Each structure stands twice: as structure tokens, then as C-alpha cells.
Amino acid sequence: MIPLMREHAAPLAALGAGEAFVTRGELLVARLKEAKIRLDAACKELPPTLAQLCHDKGLLYHLTRNLVRVGRLEFTLEPQQAARFNFNQVRRERGVSTRPRLKKAKAGSP
DSSP, X not given: OHHHHHHTHHHHXXXXXXXXXXXXXXXXXXXXXXXXXXXXXXXXXXXXXXXXXXXXXXXXXXXXXXXHHHHHHHHTTOHHHHHHTTGGGTTOOOSSOOOOOOOOOOTTXX
């Protein structure tokens, strides 16, 4: 992603993605890679059964999160149908919402 940002630096600079933005992105990518290396090392130290349990738990979380997001999108415009499936309880807003939202275009943008 960073090489693409450098390749298209001129058009992105007009959007506020200048050299400082790209440099910050590089630093964040480096930190993510470092964290991934540490996580992989910690996972290799786990017993195989515990590692499989952690993998299965993460997969279940991922699939459940996707299912809830799809449900939210599906029932957003149909509150009566959401109530039939008792989905309104899942939609309670608490703290930071992870609900997918449509981005609104700024005035004057194509």
C-alpha cells in the first residue's frame, strides 16, 4: 500500500495524504509487522491443543461478527422484520459502534 501511495503522491497530496501521512503509515506498518512477529512467536510456544482452541475461538468470533454485521445491514431499513427476529436487542448502541456505515460524499466531490 505504501508504494502505491508514493506512486500516486501528487493526487493524494491534494487530499491531505502528504509525505508526513505516508511516513506515519510506514511507521504503523512496521509496528504491525513487529507485533505479528511477537504474536507468531507466542503462538508457537503454545501446546498444539491450546493453539487449536485459540484458532477455533478466533474463527468463531470472526464468523459471528460478520453474521451480526450482515444482519445489521439487512434489517437497517426493515425494523418490523428485525423485531420479528428479536434483532433489535442486538442493535443496542453501546460505546463505539462497529456497525458498518455508508460514507457520505463531501459537497463538490465527484
